[in-house]
Amino acid sequence: MTLKSKSNPPLHKEYQEPLELDRLTARLCDIEIMSGRGGFQLDQQLTIPHAFIILLNGEGVLKRDAAACPMRADTVYVCPPESTFGFEGGTNGEISIAVIRFYLYQESSRSRKRLDAVDPAGLLPYNDGIMIAPAGRLNALCRSMKEHSCSSDRLVQWRAQLDYQELLYETLAAARRQPAEDTRHSLERAKRYMEEHSSEELTIERLAGIAELSPKYFVDLFKKTYGVSALDHLTHLRINKAKQLMLRSGLLLRDIAHEVGYEDEFYFSRKFRKTVGMSPTAFIKKRRHRIAVYGSASLIGYLMPLGVIPYAAPLHPKWSGYYFDQLGADIPVHLDAYRQNHNKASNLDKLAAVEPELIICPPGLDQWEKERLAGMEASVYEMPDDHAGWRRKLLAVAELLGEGAEAERWVAAYERNAELARKHIEAGEKPATVLTLRLLKNQFFVHCSRSMSDVLYDGLGLRSPLASCEQAPFDHPITLAQLDEVSADHILLLICKESETLEGWSKLQQSPQWLSLRAVRENRLQLIASEPWREYSPIALERMLDIARDLFSGNRP
Structure with missing residues (x-):
């Protein structure tokens, strides 16, 4: 039987036949279980196939594309194909999450010998989590699946596929019977209503009624769940809509106020100034040119x-x-x-x-x-290209826009911050050494981008332990054995956010070869994110400067 698709793997089709459960075929791609202490984070990454995200221990917030939601135990969260997800753990205790990637196919109605990739959006809700009972069942299934998938025995590996089939079945069954009165779903229902009806008169009593909760419980639970009060969230929605209307339409200010839900134009102006930091008139004037x-x-x-x-x-x-x-x-x-x-x-x-x-x-x-x-x-x-340097590029675009004085002020402020950061991390007679690495697939590189060089070496006065690392940017392959011979006060490692690299990195961290490295044993190696460390812009360098100051002064996040 062949897998018919437009690409490898194809998950977005112009036409999809109606889903029929008895014609579905599921295939586990891989499962990762990632753990850490309080503050553990998973940077936003792309998933090509579908993915289940499951909180096994602790607490944290899942971010799917632009939407964020607190995760619950015993709950499956679905990520659609070619979307992004990230995770931010709570501040206390051990945290573990499972990421399960999988493909779904359906037997073609035209040929039983062909399987077409399908999108199960009608079967698996993407917005809400799906609770699995009894408590602990989901955790046990994930760990069994992971254990079986790591076996060297092909038959046992195949058992992981059966574990996944069981998980998928229980998830589909739970999605079908998930109760409407679930508190989380009630809150989401009220929040969606706010987003769709933000211009209407909305009271706490009305929103609590939509959520089928008491007003006091609704107020407390909304703030606890989303980190902002319901009324502040409503104000945020209205002001953002007002910004869009100011920039996209020729409406008068009073008409914009009415359009977003404020009867009093002057009250709207006060709200706008308090939220944005400037008056509506100043906002429009500053954004006049497209x-x-x-x-x-x-x-x-x-x-x-x-x-x-x-x-x-x-x-x-x-x-x-x-x-x-x-x-x-x-x-x-x-x-x-x-x-x-x-x-x-x-x-x-x-x-x-x-x-x-x-x-x-x-x-x-x-x-x-x-x-x-x-x-x-x-x-x-x-x-101009990057060889001109970020300062000349900033001044050039500032001259184009008539903002030369603002650019000069910003550069001067950056230089002051760099000088303060340099004094903050100075210790001993010699400058500290720092080595920057990148992991792609299964290969380490001594890596330094132009932004890294500007911040670490030029801005903070640090030095590279390798004589060959004088000019950036560069990429030089390096083995773990060679890395163990390098004497550096600090090593920064950037992990490329693609599936094969992340899977290999997950395994490498547990290997004796990695754990025996001197830099790892002595806690001299720190992970850094692609963003902002691979971007070359004034804002990226400013952010890198703040991160580096904390890393090298001992105030590690």
Whole structure:
């Protein structure tokens, strides 16, 4: 029997036959169990197949794309294909989570010899968790599946597939009978209602009634669950909607106030100033010019120091997570930033539709992209390449936008912060040494990006223990045996967030070869995230400076 699909593996199809349970075939791809102490985090990563995320021990928050929810024990959380997820653990105790990746296929109605990849959105709810009873059953299934999948016996490995089939069956059965009165679902129902009806008059009594909870219990539970009060969340929704209307429509301010749910224009203005930090008029004036960023989200890192927020830019919870969190609500048009501008043609179509006045793009675009941009009724500014250095690049774009004084102030503030950080971490007569590594697939590299070099070596005055590491950027393969011979005060390791690397890293951490490394035994090795350490922009360097200061002064997060 063949697996028929558009790609490997295909999970998004233009047409899908109705799902029929008796024609489904499931296949476990892999299972990872990751553990840590309080504060354990899992950076946002991409899943190509479907994934189940399960909290085995402790507490924490699951972030799927832009949505976050506290995780419960004995609960399966579903991540759709080609989406991103991350995890942030609580502050106390041992924390463990399981990540189970799998494929689902359905026997084709046209040929029993063909299986088509399917999306089970109608069977598995993506938004809510699915509780599995009795307590502890889900934990036991996950650990059994992991144990069997790691066996060297092929027959026992196959048993892991049966464990997964059992888990899938119990999950589907639980999803079918999950009670409507579940408290978490009640809160989600009220929260969704707020998002869909934010312009209406909403009271605590009305929202509590939708959640089928008492008003006092609703208020307490909403704040505990989401970290913000229900009324503050409503204000956030209304102000964000107002921002969009200010930038996308020609409505008068009083009409915008009415549109988002405020009868009194002056009360709305006070709310806006308190939430945003400036008046609606100042917000509109500052955003008057339509500036668009194309090709790289890192260019936003050159606009933020100038107080400039683009009208359109690439944004994604994983590929540009910081800018998505900071400015997602303030940038009206989100270009697709999947895998860093993967969908170029659709982004250019969207950019042409918004008619920007100025388009800022990175160097090195394909010729056809340049021709499309040139055909738009907008000025196009191509940023200098990284060899110019971030300071010259920032000053150049600042001159273009008439914000030269603001750029000079920002650079001066950065230099002061770097000097303070350098004094904060200085100890002894000689500068500390730091080695930066990258793991890709099963290969370690002595790795240094231009941003790492600017922060660690130029900004903080640290030194590399290897003479060959004078010029960045570079990538040099290194074995574990060679690494064990390197004498460095600090080693920073960046793990590439792709499935094969993460799976290999999970196994390597438990191996005697890794645990016997001097740097590991002496706690001189620290993990760093791809974001911001692989980005070259003023904002990324500012964030790296803060992280490095904490790492090297002993204030490790």
